[in-house]
Amino acid sequence: MPDNTFYTEVEPDDAKEIIESHIIKGEKVERLLYLDPDKMQHIDNSKDMSFYKKQLRIALRNCGFIDPENIEEYIAMDGYKALALCLTQYSEQEVIDIVSASGLSGRGGAGFPTGKKWAATARAEADRKYMVCNADEGDPGAFMDRSILEGDPHSVLEAMAIGGYAVGANKGLIYIRAEYPLAVHRLQVAIAQAREYGLLGDNILGTGFSFDVELRYGAGAFVCGEATALIHSMEGKRGEPTFKPPRTSEKGYMGKPTNVNNVETYANVPAIILKGADWFSSIGTADSKGTKVFAIAGQIKNVGLIEVPMGTTLREIIYEIGGGIKDDKRFKAVQTGGPSGGCLTEKHLDIPIDYKSLADAGSMMGSGGMVVMDESSCMVSVAKFYLDFTVEESCGKCTPCRIGNKRLYEMLDKITKGKGTTEDLEHLRNLSNVIKETALCGLGQSSPNPILSTLDNFYDEYLEHVVDKKCRAGVCKDLIRYEINPSACIGCTNCARNCPVEAIHGERKAPHSIDQEMCIKCGTCLTKCKFNAIRIL
Amino acid sequence: MTRISLNSKKIETIKEICASFGNKPSEIINILHKVQGALGFLPKEVQEVISEEIRMPVAQIYGIVSFYSFFSMKPKGEHPISVCLGTACYVRDSEKVLDEFKRQLGVGIGELTDDGKFSLDCLRCVGACGLAPVALVGEKVYGRITPAQVKDIIAEYRDK
Structure with missing residues (x-):
């Protein structure tokens, strides 16, 4: 209300x-x-409510409060005022100075200072320059960019126009995932409305500055979140990264200087222009300014998007905002940074979140996905899951990523099947370090992070898999079997009726048993049994 | 691989789409999106027509089609099923749901059932992480699925 x-x-x-x-x-x-x-x-x-008390919404300021398909509602919330201010009151350099002084840095993952990026593109000499918005939100478990584009598309358009003015670009391109049809639609509506109101197009607000935005569609490739790969994809090529330098600020789209920022980064810009660099830099920590949007998911009570000041601790996010672990189970790990990040544990819960402290802890900020795991998650399987993702999404251009990740995956697969040795653990670590140092782009350089962080934080769990051939979480199918405890089973037949392969037999009101040959270890019986008679061995 | 013959109507559709993008090679990704939307998939015969129209080597087009997971050279079922294997779904056991779909349909990932009714794929995150684990049948999202519900979901579409 x-x-x-x-x-x-x-x-x-x-x-x-x-x-x-x-x-x-x-x-x-x-x-x-x-x-x-x-x-x-x-x-x-x-x-x-504790869910809202710790939050501060800057990037998400309008999401859910305005009708995203009505430009007047955005304008009523001071929309396009920042653009008007820049075009009429500030020089190009002053705009860059404000963004630099605010301390805003890239929200897509790496955290490169936005002002620095803009300055580099502004410095480059060329007849054409481009402003690009990276809306290829590829991290599984992250949906903040989608929410901004669906809930407040004009904030991104306005920021791109401001950036275009500052760096000297007249053309904006938004590279968006084809998996987000609603966001595409909202952007199309927003662009048409902004053109109609003279806020995009030729001679904006009579200032002589012209800027227009077009959409470019992705086609499902994680690596296209990397700036050089994204640009190749926009040019109609395979989305393979190229070696930097030259940076995109020198040579980007169609060989012209191109500034690439992420959706959430842009969404902060109009607020910074209106409220000032000092206001923004007063929020957050010494190294990381402002707020960050996180998508919390996994085994947690409150799932969804949150926006908190930098420096908020993981404990505050998981327990106060997230409401704690689902079903009051025990917290085991939180994965941040998507496939390039790492798993953090209990001992990391009180570190303040910023770019540096997460990197020091062996993970990364990434785009802000945060997947919470309880004791039912097997950390070796989680690492394997991420490697499976990287192997599939590696573009194949450089050898360390193409072949190295595949070998890492095979070793993890072997371990989860109970065939691993302690030497494999050493090989895992060595190969991970080699890939990190030698891969061409950010994807390969960070892909071993899920392995390294789980090796560091859950080494005993790896050891159990290779030495005792046990999976404590009961996830690795080859290392477990389900059994019915005859003294607890009352013969209610619930498990037998729900077993998808009819592997459970027994008379009514008499203890049942599981045919191990037929059992596919799906775990349905365990969740169906009301008498705790089924156990994992 | 057996060749499929494209009827003249389909060839005309492809040509029209290419022309709507000015037959420009740099528009290849948009062209492929549109053509797949119209024909359902992009077999090599379709790629050959595009190649002629926009003067781009068919090998290069194949390179693009095979690079992006959104493009498919195989036909999809009448009711395409996609199980999400994003992180949030994964930690909530979507793999078991996928296994059950495989078992019930008797097909692997990327395959089509003999009657052409269903195809099975996995995808990475539709941004519905709050409903994990999630599967899509066509565009309908099913959330918080357990392996035991899989049979019923398939039955909903079996006779449609």
Whole structure:
């Protein structure tokens, strides 16, 4: 509700009561208010909910509050005011200086200072320059860029125009994933409306500055998030990266100087121009300024997007905002940074999140995916999962990434099948380091991170797999079997009826047993049994 | 590989799409998106027609089609099924859901059932991580699936 009242689990039948009581009489419907799980009290202002209390929305400022397909709602929220201010009050250099002074850095993963990037593109001499928006959000488990494009597309267009003015580019290109049809639609609507209002196109606001934006579509390739690969893909080629230098700021799209920033980075820019560099740099830590959007998912109570100041700790995010682990199980690890990041553990929960501290802990900021795992996740399998992803998404151009990652995957596969040796663990580490040092682009240079961080933090779990041939999480199928404890089984037949392969036999009201030959180890019986009679051995 | 013959109507469609992008080789990715949208998939015969139209070697087109996972040289089923193997789905056991789809349909990943009704693929994240694990049948999203529900989901489409 507009007065920050937050109702939960609302059913269609509740609508009448909300209208009659809250809207007409001004009395809140107590029983539907959010219930604080710790204090067991209803909270009548959403700002007091622990989920929102720690958050600060800059990039997501308008998401959910305005109609993204109506430019006037964006303008009513001071939209395009920053662009007007830049075009009429600031010189190109002043705009770059503001962005530099704010300390804004790349939200796509690497954290390169945005002001520096703009300055480099501005310095390059050419007859044409391009502003590119990287909307190829490829990290599985990350959906912040999608939310911004769907919820507030004009903020990105405005920022691209501001950047275009600052670096001397008249053309903007948004490279967007084909998997996001709604975001594509919203952008198309937004571009058409901005052109109609004279906020894109020739001679914007009568200032003589012209800038227009076009869309370019991705076709499903993770590596295209890398700037040089992205540019090749936009040119209609295979999305393979090339060696840097030259950087894209010197030689990018069609050989011209090109500035590439991520969606979330752009979304911060109009707010910085309006509120000033000092305001933005006052938020966050010494090295990392502003806020960061994270997508929390996995075994956690509150899943979804959050935006917090840099320097917030993992514990605050997981326990206060995220509400803790699902089903009150034990926290085991949190994976940040997607396939290029690493797994952090209990001991890292209190480090303040910024680019440097995450890198020091063996992970990375990445685009902001955060997948929380409990004790039911096997860390060797998680590492294998990421390597499977990298092997599939490696473009194949350089040998360390193409062949090295495949060998890493094979070693992990061997370990999860119970055929690994302690030497394999050494080989894993050595090869990982070689790939990191020799791969051509960011994909290969960071692909071994999930292995290195799990080796560092969960070495005993690797050892169990190779020495004891055991998987404590009960995930590695070759290392486990399901059995029914005859003294706990009452013969309710629930497991047998739900078994997809009919591998469970037994008379009604008598203990059942599992035919190990037929069992596919899907775990259905374990989740169906109400008597804790099924165990993993 | 047996060659498929394209009827003149399909060839005309491909030519029209190429022309709508000015037959420019730099527009190849947009052209492939449109052609796949119209014909369902991009077998080599289709690539040959595009090659003629935009004057780009067919080997180069094949290089692009095979590089991007969105493009397919194989036909999809009437009801294409995709199981999400993104991280959030993975830690919530989407692999078991995928295994069950394989078993129920009797096909592997990227394959089509004999009757052409279903094809099975996996994909990486549709951004519905809150509903993990997720599978798509056509464009319909099924969230929080357990292996036991797979049979019922398939049955919904079996006679459609």
